Amino acid sequence: LVSVEMLAVGKELLIGRTVNTNANWLGRRMALMGGMLERVTTVDDELDVISSAAREALARYPDFVIVVGGLGPTPDDMTLKGIAMGTGRKLKTDPKALEMVRRHYADSGRRVPLTKERRKMAVLPAGSSPLPNPVGTAPGVRLESGASVIFCLPGVPSEMKAIFRGSAEQEIAVSMGRLHRAQARLKILGVFESALAPVIARVKAKYPDTYVKSHPRGREEGESRIELDVAAVSADRDEAVSVAAAVAREMGLGVERLGGRVASWRGAGGHRG
Amino acid sequence: LVSVEMLAVGKELLIGRTVNTNANWLGRRMALMGGMLERVTTVDDELDVISSAAREALARYPDFVIVVGGLGPTPDDMTLKGIAMGTGRKLKTDPKALEMVRRHYADSGRRVPLTKERRKMAVLPAGSSPLPNPVGTAPGVRLESGASVIFCLPGVPSEMKAIFRGSAEQEIAVSMGRLHRAQARLKILGVFESALAPVIARVKAKYPDTYVKSHPRGREEGESRIELDVAAVSADRDEAVSVAAAVAREMGLGVERLGGRVASWRGAGGHRG
Numbered sequence: 001l002v003s004v005e006m007l008a009v010g011k012e013l014l015i016g017r018t019v020n021t022n023a024n025w026l027g028r029r030m031a032l033m034g035g036m037l038e039r040v041t042t043v044d045d046e047l048d049v050i051s052s053a054a055r056e057a058l059a060r061y062p063d064f065v066i067v068v069g070g071l072g073p074t075p076d077d078m079t080l081k082g083i084a085m086g087t088g089r090k091l092k093t094d095p096k097a098l099e100m101v102r103r104h105y106a107d108s109g110r111r112v113p114l115t116k117e118r119r120k121m122a123v124l125p126a127g128s129s130p131l132p133n134p135v136g137t138a139p140g141v142r143l144e145s146g147a148s149v150i151f152c153l154p155g156v157p158s159e160m161k162a163i164f165r166g167s168a169e170q171e172i173a174v175s176m177g178r179l180h181r182a183q184a185r186l187k188i189l190g191v192f193e194s195a196l197a198p199v200i201a202r203v204k205a206k207y208p209d210t211y212v213k214s215h216p217r218g219r220e221e222g223e224s225r226i227e228l229d230v231a232a233v234s235a236d237r238d239e240a241v242s243v244a245a246a247v248a249r250e251m252g253l254g255v256e257r258l259g260g261r262v263a264s265w266r267g268a269g270g271h272r273g
Numbered sequence: 274l275v276s277v278e279m280l281a282v283g284k285e286l287l288i289g290r291t292v293n294t295n296a297n298w299l300g301r302r303m304a305l306m307g308g309m310l311e312r313v314t315t316v317d318d319e320l321d322v323i324s325s326a327a328r329e330a331l332a333r334y335p336d337f338v339i340v341v342g343g344l345g346p347t348p349d350d351m352t353l354k355g356i357a358m359g360t361g362r363k364l365k366t367d368p369k370a371l372e373m374v375r376r377h378y379a380d381s382g383r384r385v386p387l388t389k390e391r392r393k394m395a396v397l398p399a400g401s402s403p404l405p406n407p408v409g410t411a412p413g414v415r416l417e418s419g420a421s422v423i424f425c426l427p428g429v430p431s432e433m434k435a436i437f438r439g440s441a442e443q444e445i446a447v448s449m450g451r452l453h454r455a456q457a458r459l460k461i462l463g464v465f466e467s468a469l470a471p472v473i474a475r476v477k478a479k480y481p482d483t484y485v486k487s488h489p490r491g492r493e494e495g496e497s498r499i500e501l502d503v504a505a506v507s508a509d510r511d512e513a514v515s516v517a518a519a520v521a522r523e524m525g526l527g528v529e530r531l532g533g534r535v536a537s538w539r540g541a542g543g544h545r546g
Contacts, residue, residue: 014310016301017502020293023315028289037287039322040315042296049312056329073467074487117470120431137467149309252468 002035002176003062007053008042009069009079010155022068022160029164035176038062043069050082052173058086058148063175065148066168069155071138079152084125085144085158093207097122097130100139131167135159140167182244183211183231184267186251189223191260196226199254203247210235210247230267275308275449276335280326281315282342283428295341295433302437306446307454307506311335318343323355330360331421336423337445339437342428346390346409352425353414357398360418370395370403371441373412404440412500413440433526455517456504457540459524461487463496464533472527476520482506483520497533 006026012018026145027037041057057065070079084091097146098114101122105112112118121138124130131140133154140163141152149170153160188196193216198210198261209223218225228251232243244267252262279299293315302308314330316322323343330338343352357364369385372527374395378385385391394411397403402415406427413436414425417430424441427434466489473485484504492498501524505516517540525535 011484012502013296014300014313015304016297016299016310017488019297023286024289024292026289027287031288039326040293040313042288042313042315044309044311053312063520072489074470076486077475108471112465115467116308117467262313 002064002172003038003060004030004035004039004064004066004172005057005062006040006042007050007057007065007067008155009045009050009067009082010046011076012044013042013069014044022155022157025157025161026068026164029169030172033169033173033176035172045076045078047078047082047085050079051085054083054086054150058145061146062148064172065150066164067150068160069154071121071141071152071154072083073120075137077120080124083141083143083150087125087143087150089125089127089143091123092117092126094122094124094128094130097124097139097141100130101130101137104133104137131163133159133163134166137164139163142167159170181231181233182237182240182267183229184244184248184265186228186230186248186255186262187264188226188228188255189220189261189263191226191255191258192224193226195258196228196255199251199258203250203254206249206250207232207243210243212247212251223225267272275310275337276333277303277308277337277339277445278311278329278330278333278335279313280323280338280340281313281428282318282323282355283315283472284317284338284349286315286342287317295354295428295430298430298434299339299341302442303445304454306442306449308445308449318349318351320351320355320358323352324358327356327385327423331418334419336448337422338423339441340423341433344394344414344427346411350393353397356414356416356423356425356462357379360416360423362398362399362416364396366392367395367397367403370397370412370414370445371502373403374410377406377410382539387542389433404436406436407439410433412436415440444546450508453508453513453514454504454506454512455512455540456502457517457521459474459501459503459521459528459535460537461499461501461528462493462534462536464499464528464531465497466499469499469501469528469532472524472531476523479523480505480516480520483516485520485524513542533545 013020023040030037041053043053070077128141128143133139136159138154143150153163193214205235213229214226230247232240234240286293296313303310314326316326343350372531385505401414401416406412409432411427415430416423426436466487490498501522505513507513
């Protein structure tokens with residue numbers, strides 16, 4: 001089962017100024033998608049608190065952490081800095097995010113300079129991607145930490161919902177098992193990776209929606225050794241399994257034609273998610 | 274400063290069935306008392322999750338943990354069992370609690386036998402005290418763990434509030450040292466939040482122990498509209514009022530310098546926490 005946690009950031013939620021309707025909306029959304037929000041943690045706009053709450057959440061190994069609030073231009077909007085601390089990253093100005101912020105003000109029709117405060121909304125943890133905000137200024141943010149995917153969304157409900165729908169929901173739905181994934185791993189001996197490359201290209205052209213990737217593993221008793229990962233994704237479980245098996249079989253034939261051999265093979269059981 | 278955490282227990286809060294208005298009420302209550310709810314953790318009705326969330330909260334050494342929900346007669350009401358696990362205690366039928374439960378049914382004027390399910394509401398972690406529930410059946414529970422005091426309250430808002438007011442509030446207020454808090458709210462028109470940010474930073478630097486936070490409220494007749502909350506806390510009532518008023522005044526001057534205006538203003542009456 002896919003596990004999802006929410007980390008809500010904002011003093012207004014803790015002093016009774018604002019009811020956390022975002023948690024309610026996200027919880028219902030998850031339930032409608034066939035999953036469940038497992039925990040909601042609400043914390044103050046404090047750097048060390050945000051970063052430790054993020055670390056605590058990641059230590060429970062959820063598939064997704066949805067962080068809401070604290071992405072704006074003011075000094076107490078410090079979610080991204082806290083997430084950077086919690087995941088051990090530096091902060092960097094992201095050119096794509098800066099362009100999103102710039103364009104938002106340009107579209108407002110007024111001359112609004114890109115001040116330090118406005119540029120701040122484009123300063124993201126290293127390695128993350130900005131997510132378009134169709135109804136506000138601050139972009140959302142997607143980053144990965146270990147096996148978890150973290151989405152950071154603004155606290156304004158309309159912006160939170162719009163970015164969630166546009167940039168998070170589909171990825172969560174896929175991992176919730178609307179799609180099946182089947183995979184296999186082949187251990188190949190006696191073929192150079194460079195010789196295998198055109199075989200992979202040919203098989204991928206025939207089965208476009210598959211994943212085929214070779215990992216050179218040095219030599220085994222004088223022979224070149226390669227591990228080959230194969231995966232297929234489909235809404236139908238049997239289809240995913242049979243496509244992955246067909247791809248693995250064709251790769252095996254190609255290897256033999258090159259004078260090599262498939263020494264072992266694991267897969268291709270289809271699993272949900 | 275007194276630290277307070279809330280642990281909200283109940284699947285209904287995580288699947289979007291119920292909005293966590295109890296968190297909002299408790300947060301406001303704490304703020305009015307001159308303190309602050311530092312964290313709210315919402316978890317599912319699962320024994321191991323409740324107990325580990327309680328352990329995690331206690332590991333942050335809060336003065337008070339307010340646990341809300343899961344005190345009823347049904348099998349999925351397992352908060353007290355979870356708290357017993359989390360604090361390393363056995364569960365015991367408490368005679369005073371049993372008498373409270375018995376009397377509640379007797380007062381209802383109907384012949385209601387004390388079934389196993391009803392007796393369950395009097396099974397408390399060893400060493401805890403039952404708290405009278407003036408408007409429902411399940412007693413609240415008070416126990417100590419290390420330097421923390423844990424209050425367990427029912428999730429039904431009227432019961433939660435009645436037990437909190439009757440049996441928890443005074444103890445928390447006393448330990449809070451009766452601080453006074455004064456606050457004001459300004460409605461600001463014609464200034465972007467990002468432009469206001471440096472003004473807030475400057476005023477906060479001048480008055481370090483105050484709370485100043487902007488809440489963007491979209492547009493009003495084409496103008497950007499922001500609500501600004503200002504608060505100051507002091508053991509001296511007049512001091513709290515005059516600091517909050519000074520901060521609000523400086524913010525107003527800053528807004529005017531930016532070409533905006535303060536459209537309305539409420540506060541800064543000091544009230545006793």
